[in-house]
Amino acid sequence: MPIVRVPRESDDKYRRGVLGVRTGSNMYPGAAVLGVDAAARTGVGMIRYLGPDVPTGLVLQRRPEVVTAPGRVQAWLLGSGMDAEKRSDAETSLLRSALGDGVPCVIDAGALDLVPEAGADTIITPHAGELASLWARVGVTIDRSSISDDPVHWAIATAQRFGVTVLLKGARTIIAGPSAETISVTASSSWAATAGSGDVLGGILGALLATNATFVADEATGILSQVAATAAYLHQAAAARASGGGPITALDIADSLGPTIADLLSRNAH
Numbered sequence: 218m219p220i221v222r223v224p225r226e227s228d229d230k231y232r233r234g235v236l237g238v239r240t241g242s243n244m245y246p247g248a249a250v251l252g253v254d255a256a257a258r259t260g261v262g263m264i265r266y267l268g269p270d271v272p273t274g275l276v277l278q279r280r281p282e283v284v285t286a287p288g289r290v291q292a293w294l295l296g297s298g299m300d301a302e303k304r305s306d307a308e309t310s311l312l313r314s315a316l317g318d319g320v321p322c323v324i325d326a327g328a329l330d331l332v333p334e335a336g337a338d339t340i341i342t343p344h345a346g347e348l349a350s351l352w353a354r355v356g357v358t359i360d361r362s363s364i365s366d367d368p369v370h371w372a373i374a375t376a377q378r379f380g381v382t383v384l385l386k387g388a389r390t391i392i393a394g395p396s397a398e399t400i401s402v403t404a405s406s407s408w409a410a411t412a413g414s415g416d417v418l419g420g421i422l423g424a425l426l427a428t429n430a431t432f433v434a435d436e437a438t439g440i441l442s443q444v445a446a447t448a449a450y451l452h453q454a455a456a457a458r459a460s461g462g463g464p465i466t467a468l469d470i471a472d473s474l475g476p477t478i479a480d481l482l483s484r485n486a487h
């Protein structure tokens with residue numbers, strides 16, 4: 218698993234990579250907690266969480282390791298737990314400045330309206346309904362069930378239309394880059410279909426992106442699909458492990474990431 222960067226003796230927190238997070242809102246503060254917790258569990262040098270007061274308090278309660286002061290980051294996670302229609306102008310301009318920061322970005326949920334402004338080093342993580350809304354913004358009417366019926370087609374079409382890497386969520390998650398190659402990751406436990414599960418995936422992906430930022434800068438878009446596919450794989454493996462055949466919460470998925478990654482790394486080493 219080359220995408221999971223194992224820390225070296227010469228590393229410090231900054232060399233491992235810092236993830237900047239602009240997620241959550243006073244309406245959906247939990248999404249910020251879930252994404253940050255999952256990123257921390259995936260392994261990253263540091264997380265800078267920059268959001269409204271309510272989610273900030275909850276994030277710090279759950280993860281006091283998180284830094285809430287602005288500063289340099291190696292990747293951004295944007296939009297989970299936001300509502301594009303209710304976002305303030307100030308929040309929108311902060312999202313835009315993250316997108317213009319010159320580092321790779323994950324765009325989720327309530328920041329997906331900004332995808333037409335995003336650069337090539339962007340991975341977007343819509344579910345079928347969010348993808349339908351994105352196409353509506355550029356004048357194409359398509360319903361969510363048509364996207365679910367042919368996710369490969371819509372993931373490729375989206376990657377090509379917007380010049381970004383697409384991770385289209387579902388029981389079968391499809392990853393497509395602008396080159397039109399696709400990767401499919403099938404979930405092994407449907408207990409993962411639970412509120413906040415996608416927010417956890419965003420955190421996993423953000424952490425993998427921050428810890429691979431040098432790679433991404435060197436190899437442009439080629440590596441983004443691999444990073445996205447690794448995130449989807451880890452998400453479903455952690456969910457299956459947490460579930461063991463029974464119900465789980467989104468935080469359970471985040472909690473089981475550490476042992477899931479340790480198992481996969483030790484299997485790869487043999």
Ligand SMILES: NC(=O)C1=CN([C@@H]2O[C@H](COP(=O)(O)OP(=O)(O)OC[C@H]3O[C@@H](n4cnc5c(N)ncnc54)[C@H](OP(=O)(O)O)[C@@H]3O)[C@@H](O)[C@H]2O)[C@@H](O)CC1
Pocket residue numbers: 244245246247248249296297298299300326327344346347412413414415416
């Ligand atoms: N803990 C947190 O903070 C969490 C925060 N979250 C955050 O919430 C934000 C919105 O994300 P989302 O995916 O929920 O909304 P969205 O894409 O607008 O889809 C709405 C569609 O759902 C449907 N629908 C609604 N109720 C339904 C029902 N009972 N039964 C059937 N259908 C129902 C509804 O259909 P309608 O009622 O209009 O017919 C509409 O089509 C986002 O920022 C995300 O990150 C989540 O991750 C959860 C945990």
Ligand SMILES: Nc1ncnc2c1ncn2[C@@H]1O[C@H](COP(=O)(O)OP(=O)(O)O)[C@@H](O)[C@H]1O
Pocket residue numbers: 344386387388389390404405406407408409410411412413414415416417418452
């Ligand atoms: N039937 C299913 N089986 C397994 N995983 C699923 C299923 N449906 C959705 N998922 C996964 O659950 C997550 C749901 O994400 P999302 O729709 O954004 O929900 P939320 O906004 O509540 O976090 C995604 O990672 C998706 O791939």
